[in-house]
Amino acid sequence: METTVAVIGGGSWATALVKLLSENEVVINWWLRSKSDMNHIINYGHNPRYLSGVHLNLKKIKPQHELKEAIATADIVLLAVPSAFVREVLDLLPTDALQGKIVVTAIKGMIRNENILVTDYVSKRFSITADDLLAIAGPCHAEEVALEKLSYLTICGANIAKAKAFASLISCRYLKATAIEDLAGAEYCAVMKNVIAIACGIAHGLNYGDNFQAVLVANAMQEIRRFLDAVTPMERDLNASAYLGDLLVTTYSQFSRNRTFGSMIGRGYSVKSAQLEMRMVAEGYYAVACIYPMMKKHQVKMPITQAVYNILYEKISPIVEFQILRDLLA
């Protein structure tokens, strides 16, 4: 019998994941918040707002607007809403709605205010054990999946057999997926990379060059290692694609929204005016507010995170903050 996957979310990453899954023998219950987007997809086989060039195979993909129904028949529930909305969406469900299912998060962010990982929230609210939780780690621009450019994903889960099974389910001609056991570490890294991308953007906005960016990213890797060693210690290869690869694809992309946001801050925009101009909030803006208190609590030396936090939340001038930061890098 075919596996049924409920994909929750209608953005570009959700659309890319739906496309990937539909390359294999699965049924996809695709939940979209917007009824008109759902209808557009049913009528025309394209998402009107994200990756609209991607043809969606409606023989396998069933767009839906009722969350409970989308999930009811699913073996696997794949969360792909922006982190800012995940709690709102999950709280629509009764607490037994995910029993017996595998929950996969493709969200690169944490639950705001609670400052916990998405999988921790799912585990707590729905009484799901670590055994049934997976996370998808990059490096992966949705746009390149849309173009069927060869990409790689890492499926992270304590139960490596389940991680491997999902890796097979999502692999295809242009997507290779592997599995690792480090769930929390990969999730935190995905969150932190957006903070680092903002830092790279700020540096760019302040007119620092490529030499400085390379040093910034190398130091960021050391900062990420210190954080993970303090918060969720285990033997891990930080140079694996799930960590370093993900950081690179974000920090070196001209299209990264976090980098663009940082660049505007570096050029002198206020946080509010940068957000208004971009018509959106970069994930890293929330991410640093989640990571910062953890850094304080665990007393981890994280000068880049500190600088981004000070600039975005303490309104310290990027020029001044980077004068301090530059002396802390090597």
Next chain:
Amino acid sequence: METTVAVIGGGSWATALVKLLSENEVVINWWLRSKSDMNHIINYGHNPRYLSGVHLNLKKIKPQHELKEAIATADIVLLAVPSAFVREVLDLLPTDALQGKIVVTAIKGMIRNENILVTDYVSKRFSITADDLLAIAGPCHAEEVALEKLSYLTICGANIAKAKAFASLISCRYLKATAIEDLAGAEYCAVMKNVIAIACGIAHGLNYGDNFQAVLVANAMQEIRRFLDAVTPMERDLNASAYLGDLLVTTYSQFSRNRTFGSMIGRGYSVKSAQLEMRMVAEGYYAVACIYPMMKKHQVKMPITQAVYNILYEKISPIVEFQILRDLLA
């Protein structure tokens, strides 16, 4: 008394290093192979061929054409010729010419045919001990030094006090230098990064995207670690700027000659026609010929190096070779 540094070489990296040193209280005996370039510098205070916008302070910089004289009064000899010419230049000197001096290499390459590091060759030919040998590791585009964009260098040497002293000598307002003890590892890494840059170029030429490049670079770091652990094992943090930073500035630069060369190979140029078109030979072309036999000898798993070697020296099609490589990455 002021330190006298002999800088050997007239290219862009040599010019950038001369500029950096001249920010401090040193005397620089600058040896250039070309007599007309030397005269141009003496007359106009600019290198006519490389970083020609850089003003050279002739109160401190003494351009010279006689190698022995340039070296005779020097406390420190800084080698900055292309690796292809280093042996030819060094062999002009009597074997006792470097006695009592500190020799610093800024060369990102190995001695051809002998397949040994520049410091190993210097040590052997001139009977210099490891105590007096240093290497300069990136990440550093010479062009950004010329523009006085903040950059970082790492000075590598077994004698950490001497490495630190040279780090102070070369540090200035826009250059921060630190010291580490790993001489051979940093030198090998600087050589290997050019091979990886060629691989990134080939991928680009074959139309692979940013997702793939991020995976390629992450896998390259793992490949570099395996090589160093086999060839020159010691405790080192590969995410330091000297290793990861140097790799990033090269592989993500649109201006890297190695990347450009690789990109032409990926688009179907033969090695010879790419070299003719570029009017130069990319360092990585020689580097892979040095690294490959060591990889074989030490039996290290290095699929990226293997692929670049097969494409450049065994004339295997880049398309075919990357079809094999892509399945070996994760």
